[in-house]
Amino acid sequence: MPSAGNATIERAADGERVVVRGDWTLAHATMLADRVATLRRQLSADVRVDAGGIGRVDTAGARLLLDLGGTNVISGLDADRRALFDAVAAIQTVPATSLLRDTGLVALLARTGAATEQIARDGWQLLGFIGLVLATLARCLFDPRRWRVTSLMFHLEQTGLDAVPIVVLLNFLVGAVVAFLGATVLKDFGASIFTVELIGYSFLREFGVLLTAIMVAGRSGSAFTAQIGSMKSREEIDAIRTLGLDPIEVLVLPRVLALLIAMPLLTFLAMLAGIVGGAAVCALSLDISPTMFITRFHDLGAVRHFWVGMSKAPLFAFLIAAIGCLEGFKVSGSAESVGSHTTSSVVQAIFVAILVDALAAIFYMEIGI
Amino acid sequence: MTERDKVIEVRDLHNQFGSQVVHDHLDLDVYRGEILGVVGGSGSGKSVLLRSIIGLNRPAAGSIKLFGEEMGRISDKRRSEIEQRCGVLFQNGALFSSLSVADNVMVSMREHFDLPQALMDRLAALKIGLAGLPAEAGTKFPSQLSGGMIKRAALARSLALDPDILFLDEPTAGLDPIGAAAFDQLILTLRESLGLTVFLITHDLDTLYTICDRVAVISQKRVLVADTLERVENYDDTWVRDYFQGPRGRAAEGAAIRLQRSKNTAAAAAPTTAKP
Numbered sequence: 088m089p090s091a092g093n094a095t096i097e098r099a100a101d102g103e104r105v106v107v108r109g110d111w112t113l114a115h116a117t118m119l120a121d122r123v124a125t126l127r128r129q130l131s132a133d134v135r136v137d138a139g140g141i142g143r144v145d146t147a148g149a150r151l152l153l154d155l156g157g158t159n160v161i162s163g164l165d166a167d168r169r170a171l172f173d174a175v176a177a178i179q180t181v182p183a184t185s186l187l188r189d190t191g192l193v194a195l196l197a198r199t200g201a202a203t204e205q206i207a208r209d210g211w212q213l214l215g216f217i218g219l220v221l222a223t224l225a226r227c228l229f230d231p232r233r234w235r236v237t238s239l240m241f242h243l244e245q246t247g248l249d250a251v252p253i254v255v256l257l258n259f260l261v262g263a264v265v266a267f268l269g270a271t272v273l274k275d276f277g278a279s280i281f282t283v284e285l286i287g288y289s290f291l292r293e294f295g296v297l298l299t300a301i302m303v304a305g306r307s308g309s310a311f312t313a314q315i316g317s318m319k320s321r322e323e324i325d326a327i328r329t330l331g332l333d334p335i336e337v338l339v340l341p342r343v344l345a346l347l348i349a350m351p352l353l354t355f356l357a358m359l360a361g362i363v364g365g366a367a368v369c370a371l372s373l374d375i376s377p378t379m380f381i382t383r384f385h386d387l388g389a390v391r392h393f394w395v396g397m398s399k400a401p402l403f404a405f406l407i408a409a410i411g412c413l414e415g416f417k418v419s420g421s422a423e424s425v426g427s428h429t430t431s432s433v434v435q436a437i438f439v440a441i442l443v444d445a446l447a448a449i450f451y452m453e454i455g456i
Numbered sequence: 457m458t459e460r461d462k463v464i465e466v467r468d469l470h471n472q473f474g475s476q477v478v479h480d481h482l483d484l485d486v487y488r489g490e491i492l493g494v495v496g497g498s499g500s501g502k503s504v505l506l507r508s509i510i511g512l513n514r515p516a517a518g519s520i521k522l523f524g525e526e527m528g529r530i531s532d533k534r535r536s537e538i539e540q541r542c543g544v545l546f547q548n549g550a551l552f553s554s555l556s557v558a559d560n561v562m563v564s565m566r567e568h569f570d571l572p573q574a575l576m577d578r579l580a581a582l583k584i585g586l587a588g589l590p591a592e593a594g595t596k597f598p599s600q601l602s603g604g605m606i607k608r609a610a611l612a613r614s615l616a617l618d619p620d621i622l623f624l625d626e627p628t629a630g631l632d633p634i635g636a637a638a639f640d641q642l643i644l645t646l647r648e649s650l651g652l653t654v655f656l657i658t659h660d661l662d663t664l665y666t667i668c669d670r671v672a673v674i675s676q677k678r679v680l681v682a683d684t685l686e687r688v689e690n691y692d693d694t695w696v697r698d699y700f701q702g703p704r705g706r707a708a709e710g711a712a713i714r715l716q717r718s719k720n721t722a723a724a725a726a727p728t729t730a731k732p
Contacts, residue, residue, distance in 0.1 A: 113569060113579075113618060120575050145618035146586070146650065147579050167651055174649030178585030180578045420599040421553040 091115040092141070092148065094122055094155075096129065104135040105155060111141060111148025123151050130155070139163030149175040209435075216413045217405075220343060223335045238341035246307040246342075247349030251356060254302050258290070258357040261298060262364025265289055270373050279373050283383040286365035291392035292451075295358035297444050300403040303350060304436035308411035311342050312432040315415025316425040324416070334416075343408040350404035351397060358396065395456055399447055406443065407436045461488040462524075463621055463653050464509060469518035471504055478504050480677040482518070486621075491647060491654040492682075493664045495699065496674035502657045503547075505674065506623055509655070510544055511535070523620070540568060543614030547625040549606040551598040557584065557609045558594035564616045580616075586650075587612035588642050604635040608642075615646070621653045622646075628660045636660060640667050661705055665712035673699075 092109035134156050149172050158176045227233045269285040315338055318324055327334045369375035414432035418424050464486035471479040478501040486492050496502050507513035509520055520527045522538050551560050561580040565571055584594050587608040628636035644667050646652055672682035673696055681691045689700045
């Protein structure tokens with residue numbers, strides 16, 4: 088019958104001894120640890136332990152019992168248990184102190200400094216990687232035998248065609264929302280008709296390309312990191328190198344080129360979807376008929392704004408693909424590393440896209456387009 | 457052979473994936489306190505057998521008894537209690553990569569028992585030590601460990617709840633000969649000191665010759681023979697003969713015999729040298 092272990096002090100003529108009974112197992116460990124701690128306070132230095140009446144015992148129980156004294160003071164063990172106690176006693180159980188995070192002010196400054204340096208390093212590394220990709224691209228461009236058409240087509244489908252529904256739907260909805268917002272504000276001035284300008288400007292110049300970039304960073308940039316990262320962690324990248332192939336040429340170029348082609352096409356669709364979304368709201372709730380919308384749109388000089396927006400698409404595409412691939416190459420070892428680099432890839436890509444978009448907005452404003 | 461306590465009893469096991477039959481009327485007994493080596497060609501269903509016994513794979517038919525209890529017919533609670541008495545070392549360790557080695561060992565303690573943190577820290581250090589790792593290894597993460605250390609860390613985790621049965625899936629695969637021999641000895645030592653029953657899948661002939669009490673050969677979808685090594689070696693089957701009588705088998709046997717002989721010599725010499 089299983090019963091929780093116990094230990095009591097018995098005083099005989101030849102001194103005191105601890106008599107151990109019951110099961111000394113992990114299930115009762117908390118209680119037994121308390122009991123052992125209490126006994127240790129009461130006992131004199133030269134203690135004897137009688138374990139003749141002990142029930143089941145495991146490593147946890149043996150460890151606790153050994154806290155009362157070494158193996159030589161414990162009597163009444165059979166051979167099997169003696170072996171267990173010897174094995175447990177042979178091992179130091181002072182756990183290695185874990186590296187706790189220093190929370191002092193100096194440490195905070197040190198971490199801030201290290202993080203800043205890391206950002207600078209990452210930026211430098213990204214520039215180096217972009218250079219490497221461009222150099223490889225230049226080498227392969229004039230050598231049709233090294234074009235990887237199958238791989239390019241595969242990635243074109245994955246990053247381009249498969250992204251069409253989500254990009255179109257998203258832009259349609261945002262177009263509708265922008266139209267509603269514009270209408271609400273402009274109505275007070277009796278200028279609802281300017282909603283057409285609002286939608287035209289925002290989607291052709293900014294929203295079409297930016298929303299596409301964010302979607303592509305989340306969809307394709309992360310996929311690039313995960314694909315290359317898992318190859319890296321399984322040493323497939325090293326295998327590619329030892330086969331005399333260039334991983335940049337085999338893995339990165341098809342992805343970069345695919346995104347360079349897919350992104351402008353997606354951006355075009357995004358612009359259309361946003362404008363259609365806006366036009367739908369105009370027609371349904373603002374009494375601006377589609378004919379009127381189109382006429383007004385023609386007067387906008389839309390082509391100029393279209394090219395402003397479109398000019399950013401390849402740039403974003405290149406940056407997103409480069410960041411996605413580079414983060415993939417940074418993966419080391421574990422599956423967790425793949426996850427953290429994928430997150431990092433998406434965050435960086437969206438950050439860079441918005442940053443570059445802001446810089447481009449200032450640039451175009453300054454040169455007056 | 458005297459009647460011994462069966463801790464694992466597999467009867468009429470049938471496993472099938474699609475149209476591919478893996479096990480057909482497979483019977484196997486594992487006795488308390490023994491180290492059973494399971495061998496078989498690649499794809500013969502060794503790992504599937506292990507997964508069936510520990511309940512990761514529901515067999516198509518047949519019965520599996522652990523500690524005398526039919527695993528398919530007991531309540532989830534009882535099943536969980538029995539699973540706690542089984543430690544499993546997966547082929548690639550299967551350590552949780554986001555936890556340190558000590559935390560890996562503590563996972564099951566934390567889940568099943570309400571222990572104070574200080575006690576868990578000490579017990580984790582104990583298991584890590586039992587598995588033959590230095591104490592500093594506890595703070596490391598699996599990605600920082602070498603292949604041999606990962607196996608030992610995984611062994612420490614499988615020992616966390618003081619299991620009665622230890623399941624090992626190719627524990628010495630991918631280790632260098634010195635590391636593999638040390639691991640073999642470690643398993644022997646743990647069996648002696650903790651009173652474990654060990655179910656061991658292996659391709660390593662040295663392991664078979666040095667530590668296994670009995671060997672079960674899986675071939676033709678069932679356990680062809682399960683007996684002591686001498687009897688298995690002489691079993692009349694082409695595959696078994698090729699396996700044990702091939703060049704590698706003979707080399708391993710020779711090495712094991714030499715090892716035994718040198719131990720005997722040392723033991724014979726000991727009384728004279730040990731006298732003060």
